[in-house]
Amino acid sequence: MEENLEQVYNDLIMEHSMNSYNKKKLSSCDFCEMGHNPNCGDEISLEMKMNGDIIEDMAFSGHGCAISQASTSIMIDTLKGKTVSEAKEIIETFISMIKRETKSEEELKKLEDAIAFRNVANMPARVKCALLAWHTVEDMINKGEQEGKIKSSCCN
Amino acid sequence: MNIKDDFPILKNRDIAYLDSGATTQKPKQVIEAIDKYYENYNANPHRGAYSLSIEATEAYEDTRTKISKFINTKAREEIIFSKNASESLNLIAYSYGLENLKPGDEICISIMEHHSNLVPWQKVAKKTGAKLVYMYINEDFEISEEEWKTKINDKTKIVGITHVSNVLGTINDVENIVKYAHKKGAVTIVDASQSIPHMKIDVQKLDTDFLVFSGHKMLAPLGIGVLYGKKEILNKMMPFLMGGDMIEYVYEQETTFAPLPNKFEAGTQNVEGVIGLGAAIDYIEKIGYDEIQKIEDEVIDYARTELSKLDYLDIYMTPNKENHSSVISFNIKGVHPHDVASILDSEGVCVRSGNHCAQPLLRYLNMDSTCRASFYLYNTKEDVDKLVSALNKAYNMFKKYIKVEG
Structure with a gap:
């Protein structure tokens, strides 16, 4: 526990949670989605701007614990500039890492800085904090696809 | 009389259990x-x-x-x-x-x-x-x-x-x-x-x-x-x-x-x-409400005093002692209560964090959530000391990153 704690509350996560440059409003965005954990009161609003099938920009607002805030900010860093299908793969990898469904080190590399949250998998009470933003972006992409506003090519 | 001895879980686990407001431990x-x-x-x-x-x-x-x-x-x-x-x-x-x-x-x-x-x-x-x-x-x-x-x-x-x-x-x-x-x-x-x-x-x-x-x-x-x-x-x-x-x-x-x-x-x-x-x-x-109140008064008085010494805490509690029972809600200024509760947990201190099934109250107070320490007859001054030292640890971990708003 002690070890997990020190690794979870590391500089990268603390900086992102307390002073995130991704916490802002985009001047224009294509998608906006709210995410919340009713039991803790954590609330985030995610914005996403697309360029073709590439995620051009993202930003968030809202409030919550250090883990949920940092996870949102680092997710944005990781997903920005990716295609929708790359993003979906990264999201799936992150969620399975946190849920302790084994992923190889090779696959986890895709997560870039978001790998910093791997020890949250050992803190069951905080899993939902780390996953909030990732489930929210997942919902946003699913809705976008259902409405035909996001077209991700299936063949890359 | 050592009341803790009647509670097997408090002997089996090295914890300061401060969540009796959620549920109490059970005597043998x-x-x-x-x-x-x-x-x-x-x-x-x-x-x-x-x-x-x-x-x-x-x-x-x-x-x-x-x-x-x-x-x-x-x-x-x-x-x-x-x-x-x-x-x-x-x-x-x-x-x-x-x-x-x-x-x-x-x-x-x-x-x-x-x-x-x-x-x-x-x-x-x-x-x-x-x-x-x-x-x-x-x-x-x-x-x-x-x-x-x-x-x-x-x-x-x-x-x-x-x-x-x-x-x-x-x-x-x-x-x-x-x-x-x-x-x-x-x-x-x-x-x-x-x-x-x-x-x-x-x-x-x-x-x-x-x-x-x-x-x-x-x-x-x-x-x-x-x-x-x-x-x-x-x-x-x-x-x-x-x-x-x-x-x-x-x-x-x-x-x-x-x-x-x-x-x-x-x-x-x-x-x-x-x-x-x-x-x-x-x-x-068997213990009697008088004795329960005596034990709690001593421990909760001590908690009120010790927690009030921590400048980095906001405490949400009436100043009128006679109108206050066994629950103390607080926050480390600028740190989310869930993070505090996780760090307290790593020190074996069990407190609740969240909205405590009272969202309208927290909204009225303009807050999302608090940490809550709640006490019962098996708690001791040592439990309060553990809480204070774990809070100091949490504060020190966050200190350099805290932005106090307002």
Whole structure:
């Protein structure tokens, strides 16, 4: 526990949670989605701007614990500039890492800085904090696809 | 007398357990009473003609009598067993509220109610056209006399009030609120979930029409709760849940119901819970409320003093000690309570963080959540020291990153 704690509350996560440059409003965005954990009161609003099938920009607002805030900010860093299908793969990898469904080190590399949250998998009470933003972006992409506003090519 | 020795979990785990407001730990006397029940006289009460079932029935009904004496009801059938305080409150909302309220009537509750004494009344208000009115707190986190005298009026038909707030620890002046509500012709409900573990309840002295509490917050097992109601009101009410053991005659299209208390106890009941609650009451009475209060006063006084020394804490507590019970809510300025609770956990300190099932209260206070330390008779000054040192650790981890807003 002690070890997990020190690794979870590391500089990268603390900086992102307390002073995130991704916490802002985009001047224009294509998608906006709210995410919340009713039991803790954590609330985030995610914005996403697309360029073709590439995620051009993202930003968030809202409030919550250090883990949920940092996870949102680092997710944005990781997903920005990716295609929708790359993003979906990264999201799936992150969620399975946190849920302790084994992923190889090779696959986890895709997560870039978001790998910093791997020890949250050992803190069951905080899993939902780390996953909030990732489930929210997942919902946003699913809705976008259902409405035909996001077209991700299936063949890359 | 070392009370901690009676609680196996506090010997088996190296923890400072400061979440008794959520649920208390259980003394071995309670655990053993339940074991003894299953090993010696488990059967379905009220059903069998054989001696085992009769023994189970006796144990179940004797506990009803015990609780009746414990809170000093006029009659033993004024004690109804439920699953928990929430179910007791729902029973009142459905069987009394929905049946008796009409447009123009008012339901008056406090802003510090637990969701269980709030959400059912929203439903009753919506269904009946009655208005849901709130008594708010002042800057001391208390409901002033002026406030309850303003909000309770001739239109008020139901007054619901928690005896002790599960977030603030404020003790409400329930005796005078009940008196005033009765003067205005309203029926009163007191939620004693957070008070009965700590202080003597006498329903006749309090004169409330209904009173509810949960067993698990007073050393008993989970899944057993109590509804007290005045007989003349309970008799007029329709049953809440229908089924076995709550009936008299059942025809194809019609049913007549059993008298109190069975009318409100449909289906096979939680006998182990009832027996555990009986053992919990024996334990509380053996120690005595005076002694419990003495222990708690000392530990909570110490906690109030030590926590107040920490400049980085915001504490949400009345300054009037005599109006404060066993719960202290706080935040490290600029740090989210969940992060604090995780760091406290790593030091073996168990506190709750979140909205404590009281979202309207936290919204009223302009907050999302707090950390909450809640105390009971097994807590010691050492537990408070552990809390303080874990808080120092949390603060030091976050110090260099904290941006204090405003």
